[in-house]
Amino acid sequence: MVKKVLITGAAGLCGSIVSNGLIKLGYKISSCDIKTSPSPAAKALKIPLSKKIKKIDLRKINKVLKITKGIDAVIHFGGIPRHKPHEDVYKNIIDHNIVGTYNVFEACRINKIKRIIFASSAHIMGYHNRKKKLDENSAFRPDSHYAVSKCFGESLSRLYSDKYNIKILNIRIGSALPKPTDMRFLSTWISFRDLVHLVDVGLKSKKLYCSSVYGISKNKRAWWNNKEAYRLGYKPKDNAEKFSKDKLTKNEFKDKIALKLHGGVFTTDGFVGNIANILKNN
């Protein structure tokens, strides 16, 4: 049974929400982050930090090995949470997301940790046609270097579950926010309580081997079929539709290409591709 849980990226938005939520559910939480003050996203939403956060840089394998000793499960949120301008790709995405994630999985193998929850992203599906409903088996179609780093994490998950017998849940988070503020989020939103519940399912489910699920609430306008999450025991309480009458921004609506694809504006940032070919090959 999972009792002692390490959360990476614990000073971040999702890390703080999930740490606080899991403590209430009775888990013993260890928290780490490269910084001990709230991330810009957590600060903007005034999310309280959970408990004492240990300063650990995931790029340093020795530190990750130390902090994962005696832990039952790791929830891996630490990393760069979004697409960044191209000049930052090598410095940020490769170091923090690819090397950092590799170090977390390797430390879990060496320290015989039985479960990992990996914060993936729905942007790994970015270049799929929005008219198509996707599920857990849809092919990767990443829309950014950031999304490629999440594909790398999901590939590590397959290797570490098959070869090293670690149970792994990849949560392809849509938009974790207090409530939807843009039209897009009516499809992609996950409420904080549903996120905590989905992580709890990942820590407890006896049916888990290695699964990828979508981190969304039970949204009426969802673009993703989340049957794998339901099979594992996910029972979301929230639906973005109750905010559909709110004054929502329409950030994607100026961008005709973004509106055709799952990844929205991530797909058109720096885009010199051919939308007709993308849709023909979808």
Ligand SMILES: NC(=O)c1ccc[n+]([C@@H]2O[C@H](COP(=O)([O-])OP(=O)(O)OC[C@H]3O[C@@H](n4cnc5c(N)ncnc54)[C@H](O)[C@@H]3O)[C@@H](O)[C@H]2O)c1
């Ligand atoms: N919030 C969302 O809607 C959303 C959507 C899709 C995916 N995700 C994923 O969930 C995770 C958490 O996202 P968030 O929104 O909470 O972002 P966030 O920026 O608030 O939190 C990320 C945390 O990771 C830490 N971090 C970065 N590099 C690190 C390193 N080398 N070592 C240790 N810690 C490091 C940061 O300091 C930060 O506190 C990310 O991996 C992100 O890609 C989030």
